Amino acid sequence: MQHDKAPLSGAIAAWIVACLMFFPILWMTVTAFKTEGEAVAIPPIILFRPVLQSFAAATAQSGYLLFAANSVIVSFASTALAILIAFPAAYAMAFQPGKRTKDLLVWMLSTKMLPPVGVLVPVYLIFRDAGLLDTRAGLVIVDTLMNLPIVVWMLFSFFRDIPRDILEAARMDGVGPRGQMTHLLLPLASPGIASAALLAIILSWNESFWSINLTAAHAGTLAAYIARYSAPEGLFWAKLSAASVLAVAPILLFGSLAQRRLVRGLTVGAVK
Amino acid sequence: MAALELRQVGKWYGGFEAVKSVDLAIADREFMVFVGPSGCGKTTLLRMIAGLEDITSGDFLIDGARANAVPPDKRGLAMVFQSYALYPHMTVAQNMGFALKMAGRPRAEIEAKVREAARILRLEAELGRKPRMLSGGQRQRVAIGRAIVRNPKGFLFDEPLSNLDAALRVQMRTELVKLHRSLDATMIYVTHDQIEAMTMADRIVVLNQGEVAQVGTPLDLYHRPANLFVAGFIGSPKMNFFPARVAGVANGSLSLALDGGATVALAAQGAPPAAGAALTLGVRPEHFVLAAEGPLAGSVDVVEHLGAETILYVKESRGAIIVVRTDDLAHVRPGEAVHLVPRLDRVSLFDAEGRAIADSSAT
Ligand SMILES: Nc1ncnc2c1ncn2[C@@H]1O[C@H](COP(=O)(O)OP(=O)(O)OP(=O)(O)O)[C@@H](O)[C@H]1O
Numbered sequence: 001m002q003h004d005k006a007p008l009s010g011a012i013a014a015w016i017v018a019c020l021m022f023f024p025i026l027w028m029t030v031t032a033f034k035t036e037g038e039a040v041a042i043p044p045i046i047l048f049r050p051v052l053q054s055f056a057a058a059t060a061q062s063g064y065l066l067f068a069a070n071s072v073i074v075s076f077a078s079t080a081l082a083i084l085i086a087f088p089a090a091y092a093m094a095f096q097p098g099k100r101t102k103d104l105l106v107w108m109l110s111t112k113m114l115p116p117v118g119v120l121v122p123v124y125l126i127f128r129d130a131g132l133l134d135t136r137a138g139l140v141i142v143d144t145l146m147n148l149p150i151v152v153w154m155l156f157s158f159f160r161d162i163p164r165d166i167l168e169a170a171r172m173d174g175v176g177p178r179g180q181m182t183h184l185l186l187p188l189a190s191p192g193i194a195s196a197a198l199l200a201i202i203l204s205w206n207e208s209f210w211s212i213n214l215t216a217a218h219a220g221t222l223a224a225y226i227a228r229y230s231a232p233e234g235l236f237w238a239k240l241s242a243a244s245v246l247a248v249a250p251i252l253l254f255g256s257l258a259q260r261r262l263v264r265g266l267t268v269g270a271v272k
Numbered sequence: 273m274a275a276l277e278l279r280q281v282g283k284w285y286g287g288f289e290a291v292k293s294v295d296l297a298i299a300d301r302e303f304m305v306f307v308g309p310s311g312c313g314k315t316t317l318l319r320m321i322a323g324l325e326d327i328t329s330g331d332f333l334i335d336g337a338r339a340n341a342v343p344p345d346k347r348g349l350a351m352v353f354q355s356y357a358l359y360p361h362m363t364v365a366q367n368m369g370f371a372l373k374m375a376g377r378p379r380a381e382i383e384a385k386v387r388e389a390a391r392i393l394r395l396e397a398e399l400g401r402k403p404r405m406l407s408g409g410q411r412q413r414v415a416i417g418r419a420i421v422r423n424p425k426g427f428l429f430d431e432p433l434s435n436l437d438a439a440l441r442v443q444m445r446t447e448l449v450k451l452h453r454s455l456d457a458t459m460i461y462v463t464h465d466q467i468e469a470m471t472m473a474d475r476i477v478v479l480n481q482g483e484v485a486q487v488g489t490p491l492d493l494y495h496r497p498a499n500l501f502v503a504g505f506i507g508s509p510k511m512n513f514f515p516a517r518v519a520g521v522a523n524g525s526l527s528l529a530l531d532g533g534a535t536v537a538l539a540a541q542g543a544p545p546a547a548g549a550a551l552t553l554g555v556r557p558e559h560f561v562l563a564a565e566g567p568l569a570g571s572v573d574v575v576e577h578l579g580a581e582t583i584l585y586v587k588e589s590r591g592a593i594i595v596v597r598t599d600d601l602a603h604v605r606p607g608e609a610v611h612l613v614p615r616l617d618r619v620s621l622f623d624a625e626g627r628a629i630a631d632s633s634a635t
């Protein structure tokens with residue numbers, strides 16, 4: 001009995017924390033189905049008749065579909081590009097490490113510690129001169145670079161779990177680096193690659209700083225959509241909530257569908 | 273044809289010298305075994321021969337041509353890894369045919385060669401299975417099959433049997449020897465198990481701390497160890513060592529004072545050591561005779577009856593254990609006092625540096 005009690009209280013605590021963390025999303029979702037009047041009522045109205053008028057307003061006014069399409073295109077394209085670049089890089093680092101490989105890996109990750117706003121001005125100027133402002137291509141480049149260190153790290157650690165002997169056997173079999181990557185690493189590390197890709201897609205989808213600052217009506221993603229939506233119209237809680245739900249729903253759905261795979265990928269190598 | 277030769281081959285890992293100036297000639301179709309304790313550089317040496325590891329200094333020659341810079345797949349050598357290193361996502365047939373497929377050979381040829389290898393290794397029924405569905409012994413055979421289909425001039429094995437259970441290991445041992453005979457290829461086989469080395473090898477290379485301690489046929493090493501290390505490493509149970517001092521040299525007879533106080537006289541051949549010199553007398557367990565009187569005395573500590581032979585652990589008065597092997601001594605009981613006479617025509621003698629003194633041992 002003593003034994004059963006501890007896990008039970010732990011489970012209750014975990015549920016409380018989870019509910020607390022989930023509450024804003026729940027509240028946002030609930031608000032999205034209210035009218036503007038109900039949304040601002042104090043005390044908050046718990047029981048109400050759900051309506052879809054906020055969703056209708058949010059999609060009609062502001063070109064939701066364009067922003068959603070931009071989000072999909074930018075996150076998938078930047079992820080594909082990041083994997084394409086990171087794959088050979090991680091291969092070299094995992095299987096032909098040099099003296100400085102470890103330093104390089106740490107340095108790459110350390111770039112993630114730099115606040116993005118610190119480089120906003122130079123990046124903005126470069127983008128302006130290169131004609132990349134408010135283009136999807138520009139945003140793809142930024143997101144790729146933003147995710148590259150994490151993707152390289154993840155692929156590196158997945159590759160490190162593949163026994164070196166297998167690649168050496170391939171070398172004896174006359175298989176060069178390219179053959180090793182396509183015939184061995186790609187199939188063997190596919191769960192890991194899928195996890196890295198998933199994470200990159202999610203990070204890119206959620207990225208708001210650069211898309212707000214570098215894009216406008218043409219290439220803006222859903223993050224920019226929400227930001228822009230709230231500003232000129234004042235604060236319309238119900239509509240804003242509806243817009244937010246529309247922005248996070250696709251990635252939440254995508255994430256939960258892929259969650260199993262992601263979790264498995266993230267724990268590969270944790271136990272041998 | 274694959275005669276391999278190493279000339280002054282050395283390997284440094286940073287500041288650590290893993291292999292020290294090894295000179296070695298491996299004849300065509302020879303079954304050569306590298307043996308030595310863990311960390312002595314066996315794998316490193318094998319990997320340098322395979323081309324998986326750079327050679328820091330010296331020359332490696334295949335059939336007389338320098339091959340230091342030849343990439344692994346161009347050396348005509350195939351390697352079988354201790355971990356098998358099978359491609360886990362491929363079937364047995366794909367594993368074996370992978371090298372040929374990557375070399376762009378026609379499918380019919382690949383299939384024929386894979387089938388032939390599977391026949392030799394009795395893997396025909398497993399061709400469609402993935403490695404995880406195979407037993408350890410079957411995986412081992414797939415790894416060998418992957419080497420066979422390449423039709424290499426030489427095979428390199430790195431402790432290929434160490435993951436198998438004892439019975440399978442004995443069985444695979446004889447299969448590998450048979451395979452060597454039927455394939456007519458040079459084989460280098462790494463192991464730390466001296467019994468494997470003794471049973472399989474044409475010649476054995478004993479390595480110790482990156483250096484070649486001795487090269488020779490199994491019986492050479494057993495009967496004429498070049499130094500204390502080889503004497504102690506080859507043979508099980510181990511050779512017994514007795515510290516001794518030269519008491520006198522007189523008309524062809526060398527008289528040794530053992531540390532226990534006893535004296536033995538040997539026929540001195542070659543240049544006799546100076547009187548007073550410190551030596552080590554080595555006696556194999558089977559080279560003792562039990563007698564009523566003898567230079568070595570003690571009480572029987574443990575008796576191991578193995579059936580065909582009996583191993584006695586005899587405790588000397590000062591605590592040292594002498595291991596004795598004999599055909600039939602079922603009557604000896606623990607605690608009994610015994611006297612041992614070494615067969616002086618079969619003993620080995622080593623100088624203070626541990627080198628064998630020429631001609632002191634039996635021929
Ligand atoms: N990549 C490496 N970097 C540094 N030192 C190494 C490396 N590989 C091996 N060594 C060292 O070289 C020495 C010889 O190693 P090696 O693997 O050849 O030993 P081994 O005889 O095969 O031993 P075992 O029987 O345990 O397999 C060891 O001391 C080892 O620590």
Ligand SMILES: [Mg+2]
Nearest residue numbers: 314315316430
């Ligand atoms: Mg080894």
